[in-house]
Amino acid sequence: MKQVEWQKQAWDQQDLQAKVLKLKPSATLWINERSAELIAEGKTIYRLGLGQSPFPVPKEVTAALVEHAHEKDYLPVCGLPVLREAICNRLKRYEGIERNAQNVMIGPGSKELIYMVQMALKARLLLPSPSWVSYAPQASLAERNVTWIEASWQDGLRLKAEDLEKACLAHSEERLMLVLNTPNNPSGVAYNEAELRSFAEIFRRYSVLVISDEIYSETHFQGSHISIARYYPEGTLISNGISKWAGAGGWRLGWLSAPNEFAWLIEAMGRIASETFTSVSAPIQYAAISATHDTPSLNQYLSACQQILGELSRQATERLNEVLVNVCKASGGFYLFISLEAHRTKLAARKIEQGSVLAQTLLNEIGVACLEGEHFGRPAQELSLRLALVDFDGKQALEALHTSSPIHEQKLTEIIHVHCSKVITAIDLLCAWVRTHTS
Ligand SMILES: Cc1ncc(COP(=O)(O)O)c(C=O)c1O
Numbered sequence: 077m078k079q080v081e082w083q084k085q086a087w088d089q090q091d092l093q094a095k096v097l098k099l100k101p102s103a104t105l106w107i108n109e110r111s112a113e114l115i116a117e118g119k120t121i122y123r124l125g126l127g128q129s130p131f132p133v134p135k136e137v138t139a140a141l142v143e144h145a146h147e148k149d150y151l152p153v154c155g156l157p158v159l160r161e162a163i164c165n166r167l168k169r170y171e172g173i174e175r176n177a178q179n180v181m182i183g184p185g186s187k188e189l190i191y192m193v194q195m196a197l198k199a200r201l202l203l204p205s206p207s208w209v210s211y212a213p214q215a216s217l218a219e220r221n222v223t224w225i226e227a228s229w230q231d232g233l234r235l236k237a238e239d240l241e242k243a244c245l246a247h248s249e250e251r252l253m254l255v256l257n258t259p260n261n262p263s264g265v266a267y268n269e270a271e272l273r274s275f276a277e278i279f280r281r282y283s284v285l286v287i288s289d290e291i292y293s294e295t296h297f298q299g300s301h302i303s304i305a306r307y308y309p310e311g312t313l314i315s316n317g318i319s320k321w322a323g324a325g326g327w328r329l330g331w332l333s334a335p336n337e338f339a340w341l342i343e344a345m346g347r348i349a350s351e352t353f354t355s356v357s358a359p360i361q362y363a364a365i366s367a368t369h370d371t372p373s374l375n376q377y378l379s380a381c382q383q384i385l386g387e388l389s390r391q392a393t394e395r396l397n398e399v400l401v402n403v404c405k406a407s408g409g410f411y412l413f414i415s416l417e418a419h420r421t422k423l424a425a426r427k428i429e430q431g432s433v434l435a436q437t438l439l440n441e442i443g444v445a446c447l448e449g450e451h452f453g454r455p456a457q458e459l460s461l462r463l464a465l466v467d468f469d470g471k472q473a474l475e476a477l478h479t480s481s482p483i484h485e486q487k488l489t490e491i492i493h494v495h496c497s498k499v500i501t502a503i504d505l506l507c508a509w510v511r512t513h514t515s
Contacts, residue, residue: 095216095217095219096217098216099213099216099217100213102209102210102213103209103447103451104125104126104127104209104447104451105126107125107126107445107446107447108123108125108126110125110439110445111123111125111126111445114439114443114445119443120443121439121443121444121445122442122443122444122445122467122498122499122501122502122505123445123464123466123467124444124445124446124463124464124465124466124467124499124502125445125446125447125464126464126466127261127320127409127410127411127464127466128325128464128466129319129320129321129322129323129324129325129410129466129470130323130410130466130467130468130469130470130473131323131377131381131470131471131473131474132323132470132471132474133318133322133323133324133327134322134323134366134367134373134374134377135373136366136369136371136373136374137318137322137324137363137364137366137367138363139366140362140363140365140366141359141360141362141363143362144358144359144362144363145359146359147358147359147362148358149358150354150355150358151355151356151358151361152355153346153349153350153354153355154180154181154182154342154345154346154349155180155181155182155331155355155356155361156182156358156361156362156365157177158365159182159361159362159364159365159368160177160178160180160182160331161177162365162368162369163175163177163180163316163331163333163368164176164177164180164333165368166368166370167314167333169370170293170301170303171302171303171305171306172306173303173305173306173309173314175314175333175334175335176336176339178339178342179333179334179335179336179338179339179342180331180332180333180334180342181331181332181333181334181342181345181346181349182329182330182331182355182356182361182364183329183330183331183332183349183353183356184328184329184330184353184356184357185317185319185328185329185330186289186291186315186316186317186319186330186331186332187210187214187330188330188353189315189330189331189332189345190210190211190214190255190287190289190315190332191214191217191218192345192348192349193253193287193313193332193341193345194214194215194218194220194253195217195218195348196341196344196345196348197251197253197285197341198251199220199250199251199252199253199285200220200221200222200223200247200250200251200252200253201215201220201221201222201223201253201254201255202222202223202225202240202243202244202247202252202253202254202284203222203223203224203225203254203255203453204224204225204227204235204240204254204256205224205225205226205227205452205453205454206227206233206260206262206263206413206449206452206453206454206460206462207224207255207257207260207452207453208255208257208261208262208289208452209447209451209452211255212453223243223246223247224453225239225240225242225243226239226453227239229402229404229415229417232265232404232405233263233265233404233413234265234267234271235256235267235271235275237271237274237275237277237278240275240278241278244278244281244282244284245282248282251283251285252282252283252284252285253284253285253286253287254279254284254285254286254287255286255287255289256275256286256287256288256289256304257288257289257290257291257292258288258289258290258292258301258302258304259292259293259295259296259301259406259407259408259409260292260409261291261292261409261410261411261462262411262413262447262449262452262462263404263406263411263413264389264404264405264406264407264408264409264411264412264413265404265405265406265407266296266301266302266407266408267302267304268302269302272302272304272306272307273307275304275307275308276304276307276308279304279308279311280308280310280311283311284311285311285313285338286304286308286311286312286313287313287315288303288304288305288312288313288314288315289315290303290314290315290316291315291316291317291319291320291330292320292321292408292409292410293316293321294320294321294322294378294381294382295320295321295381295382295385295408295409295410296382296407296408297382297383297385297386297389297406297407297408298382298386298407299378299379299382301408305335309335310335310337311335311337312335313332313333313334313338313341314332314333315330315331315332316330316331317329317330317331318330318364318367320409320410321378321381322367323470324367327360327363327364328356328357328360329356329357329360329361329364332345376478377474380474380477380478381470381474382408383477383488384470384473384474384477384488384491384492384496385408385409385410385465387488387489387491387492388465388492388496388499389406389412389465391489391492391500391503392412392463392465392499392500392503393405393406393412395500395503395504395507396412396414396503396506396507398507399507399510399511399514400418400419400510400514401414401415401416401418401506401507401510402414402415402416402417402418410464410465410466411462411463411464411465412462412463412465413449413452413460413461413462413463414460414461414462414463415449415458415459415460415461416434416459416460416461416510417458417459417460419459419510419513419514420459422513422514423459423513423514426513428459429457429459430448430450430456430457430459431448431449431450431454431456431457431458431459431460431461432448432450432456434448434459434461435447435448435461438461438506438509441509442505442506442509443505444502444505444506446461446462446463446464447461447462448460448461448462449461449462463502463503463506465496465499466499467498467499467502468495468496468497468498468499469495472495473491473492473495473496476491476494476495477491
């Protein structure tokens with residue numbers, strides 16, 4: 077063969093598609109890795125960055141996984157029929173909503189399923205601000221336009237029906253979808269019946285497709301989560317999974333349930349799945365069935381997690397309020413969303429005028445890792461932060477609660493002091509830092 081001198085230039089990252097090139101690493105995963113690096117350097121870091129459940133997977137669910145470890149066959153693309161049926165039964169039990177098992181799709185985490193919806197449909201995405209970190213980057217990957225609807229601190233960061241209506245009206249020529257996440261990450265806001273009914277009216281008028289992200293449903297502190305699908309069943313996709321309330325984030329299993337009106341969407345998503353991830357791991361799907369059951373031990377587990385999360389949130393809020401930090405009132409989930417705007421002038425003297433500078437300063441000076449509000453769609457200059465109150469051993473906290481029944485309020489307070497001490501210390505350090513730099 078004739079020798080050729082010419083050689084094509086080597087690959088480099090400029091060969092990436094522009095939309096991939098501009099994608100940053102997910103903020104929550106980044107803060108987790110950065111915290112791990114600092115810990116490896118010998119620093120004490122309070123990990124209030126990544127929102128991972130502190131609790132173990134319920135015993136009966138891990139037992140089911142062991143029992144099904146031998147399952148090795150590929151399962152149907154949209155998921156194991158008995159699991160899909162069990163999810164419908166659970167929805168009926170909790171929300172009184174009738175769904176057809178054929179319209180339930182199982183995916184490797186609800187994150188992937190939310191992305192697949194965005195990929196499959198031609199629509200503008202409406203996002204209340206604040207919203208979870210990944211919806212907007214997913215929209216950008218799927219080449220969808222995003223419109224943020226900003227909620228104000230005066231309204232407790234709750235989406236207002238009139239603002240929702242304005243956004244729908246401004247884009248009424250286009251197909252619209254919206255992610256409604258309740259209880260909310262990062263704010264902890266859980267919408268009540270009156271709010272959901274008023275949203276439903278607007279959604280119906282503008283034919284908005286709602287992705288109701290209910291991944292924190294069973295972390296509602298009072299156990300009283302309500303789905304928008306009760307009031308707008310025909311246009312609501314319900315997204316949920318075992319990552320948060322069953323502590324199994326790393327197992328990677330989530331689901332999406334659609335009304336009959338959107339059977340064609342589930343069918344289309346099945347086609348995408350068949351050419352991409354094929355199906356979710358078989359043993360995990362079998363194990364997940366037991367997480368949907370109505371058993372005394374599972375209910376006791378959920379209720380104990382809710383009590384611990386609720387009390388921790390209450391204590392942290394109380395401490396932060398004492399130093400005039402504005403805390404959005406949380407009704408569920410793992411997070412507190414806070415604002416230091418009341419201290420803006422004093423902090424400006426230290427050149428802290430943006431959320432990102434505030435978060436960096438706290439990591440460097442007191443080892444508290446958290447995320448600035450900008451990642452959640454808040455203005456870059458807003459001095460807001462999300463604190464994930466999860467740096468504790470949930471197994472020990474649950475055991476302490478279990479051995480102390482009946483539970484007295486004082487006992488619960490004590491459990492938080494003993495078993496969630498690292499989170500409380502981080503909050504105290506933050507409060508002391510605020511006092512020092514704002515007095
Ligand atoms: C609001 C919200 N939705 C969805 C997810 C994704 O959950 P998973 O993909 O583990 O089901 C998360 C995870 O952090 C979340 O906080």
